[in-house]
Amino acid sequence: MTTLEFRNVVKRYKVRGAGRSNELLAVNDVSFTLESGKTIALVGQSGSGKSTIAKLLLQLERPSSGQILLDGRPIRHRGKGLRDYRHQVQMVFQDPFASLNPYHTIAHHLARPLRLHGRARTRDQLEAGVARLLERVRLTPTGEYANKHPHELSGGQRQRVAIARALAPEPTMLIADEPVSMLDVSIRLGVLNLLAGLQREENLGVLYITHDLATARHFSDEILVMYKGQIVERGPADDVILHPQHEYTKLLAAAAPNPELRLQQLAGA
Amino acid sequence: MDTSIAVTNKAGDKPTRVRRESSLSRLLPSRSAKLIVGLIIAGVIILWGIVGPLLVGDPHAISTDAFAPPGPNHWLGTTQTGQDVWTQVAYGTRGSLIIGFVVGILATVLSAFFGVLGAYIGGAVDEGFALFTNVALVIPGLPLVIVIGNYVPQNQRGLFLIAVVLAITSWAGSARVLRSVTLSLRNRDYVSASRVSGEKTWRVLVVEILPNLIPVMASQFVFAIIFAILGEAGLSFLGLGASNTFTLGTILFQAYNDLALTQGAWWWFVPPGLVIALFGCALSLINFSIDEIINPKLRxxxxxxxxxxxxxxxxxxxxxxxxxx
Structure with a gap:
């Protein structure tokens, strides 16, 4: 079993204003452990530090202090160690319209990680690998999609490509940063179900970053609630949603629409 | 030709028509009347600049036939010393084109180096490159060119020196534009995504970022050519051009000095002026259609x-x- 641990991680950003410099504490002493086969939802409002955690996990940023450990060992920042880390930890970005290069075909987006992580070497292997990935995210006929450019696909199709790209190195951990927030409501469930299915098949550890409590509860085992860079509440998904302890979680839960309650209120009135 | 343009335009307007296109063909401008006219004019002039000098005689050869108007012996008449204007314009076009393309390439390379590389590396390198670019930008171009042109003795003032001087004074504006575009591109999600995939730093720059800069750089390349040809004509007209070589500017300079205007010898100065104007116009037309790729709203x-x-x-x-x- 693979574990990815965040231990007392702090991330400060220097904000340069006119003349004076300020510090922004984006992530303040956050610890959690992601295990393969489990889904953790990271919930919080915009600016609470969710995406910074994703960037730290992907090594797009370095923590100011604290440690990130993979299987108990501190992660490496360069060379072969970094590459090995990226074998294991992959990411699905929030905006499928920004995360695919408009210049390249879908096949390029999938073939590069396959090649970089040694999953395919020859031309035939690459082609087969791309087709297999597209099939797993239900983009068939695969030959047709492989040669298209991102602008020829819909948002949902693009996000499926992004998921396929993340799966290409055959990772054990997947960071999904608001994977459906930019998508049309009608196709969100399809993409989320796809992610959940792949998670079960591959026994992936998934960090599902979102501000949608309903899907967080439905798709994850554990929920972490972030507020101003800190984790203010954590626990099994149902507990956090049904019995929120922290003020902010209560606010969040109350803000989510509850059709049943609304019906009762209407009937009562 | 008119009908064929109309047909391609109509077909191009149908949004569903294009299904599969290669990466490269997406970078090519859509076939519009502007582009076709521009390409034809520029193509004819470039072809003439290459082939023309091979077909005509010695541009320096003098004859007794001074200030002869256009006729069967001299298609574009003769100069004060009886030199054939048609021959001179052929050589002049070649000279101007060489300057244009050398400056275009040099300026593009310089602006890509200081603009793209600095912005991509970031940090102190970016600060340094940006500072240098800004300094180069505020150096007044023409006076510097005049000073350098004056400083170098006339017999060493060749075509290449003029080209280098023009390139040094013209790259900074493009570099600033490229820097800002690169700064925006390097923070795109697809660049982060390719880093997460494990791409090497140089490959991210060359394969993921650079192709998206090609339309901007192509437009700047074309503009640099226009700038160089006009700049060279201006320099030569002031008497600071390349010595012992024919360019369109030197022909104008000689025509002016030898009183072609007062003698009414229009055939001496109109053809080179017209070639400059037509070539500039053609390149501008090409540039407009490249602009349509960068900003599809113009389309x-x-x-x-x-x-x-x-x-x-x-x-x-x-x-x-x-x-x-």
Whole structure:
């Protein structure tokens, strides 16, 4: 079993204003452990530090202090160690319209990680690998999609490509940063179900970053609630949603629409 | 030719037509009347600049036939010393084109180096490159060119020196534009995504970022050529041009010095002026169609194109009002 641990991680950003410099504490002493086969939802409002955690996990940023450990060992920042880390930890970005290069075909987006992580070497292997990935995210006929450019696909199709790209190195951990927030409501469930299915098949550890409590509860085992860079509440998904302890979680839960309650209120009135 | 343009335009307007296109063909401008006219004019002039000097005689050869108007012996007449203007213009076009392309390439390479590389590496390198670019930008171009041109003795002032001087004074503006575009591109999600995939730093720059800069760089390349040809003509007209070589500018300089205007010898100065104007016009037309790739909003927004979509006069008027906003 693979574990990815965040231990007392702090991330400060220097904000340069006119003349004076300020510090922004984006992530303040956050610890959690992601295990393969489990889904953790990271919930919080915009600016609470969710995406910074994703960037730290992907090594797009370095923590100011604290440690990130993979299987108990501190992660490496360069060379072969970094590459090995990226074998294991992959990411699905929030905006499928920004995360695919408009210049390249879908096949390029999938073939590069396959090649970089040694999953395919020859031309035939690459082609087969791309087709297999597209099939797993239900983009068939695969030959047709492989040669298209991102602008020829819909948002949902693009996000499926992004998921396929993340799966290409055959990772054990997947960071999904608001994977459906930019998508049309009608196709969100399809993409989320796809992610959940792949998670079960591959026994992936998934960090599902979102501000949608309903899907967080439905798709994850554990929920972490972030507020101003800190984790203010954590626990099994149902507990956090049904019995929120922290003020902010209560606010969040109350803000989510509850059709049943609304019906009762209407009937009562 | 007119009908074929109209047909391609109509076909190009149908959004569903294009299904599969290679990465490269997406970078090519859509076939519009502007592009075709520009390419034809520029193509004819470039072809003439290459082939012309091989077909004509010695541009320095003098004859007793001074200030002869255009006729069967001298298609574009002769100069004060009886030199053939047609021959001179052929050599002059070649000289101007060489300057144009050398400057275009040098300026593009310089601006890509200081603009793209600095912005991509970031940090102190970016600060340094940006500072250097800004300094180069505020150096007044023409006076510097004049000073350098004056400083170098006339017999060493070749075509290449002029080209280098023009390139040094013209790259900075493009570099600033490229820097800002690169700064925006390097923070795109797809760049982060390719880093997460494990791409090497140089590969991210060359394969993921650079292709998206090609339209901007192509447009700047074309503009640098126009700038160089006009700049060289200006320098030569001031008597600071390349010595012992024919360019369109040196022909104008000689025509002016040898009183072609007062003698009414229009055939001496009109042809080189016309070639400069036509070439500049053609390159501008090409540039407009490259601009349409960078900013698709410019595409098919003319009244004629809208009529071709089958819009009514009222709809077209409404769209034009929106354009003004």
């Amino acid at each position: 098919n927004q003319t009244r004629a194109a809208r009529k071709a979509w089958g819009l009514t006069a009222e709809q077209i008027k409404r769209l034009e009002k929106e354009d003004v906003k």
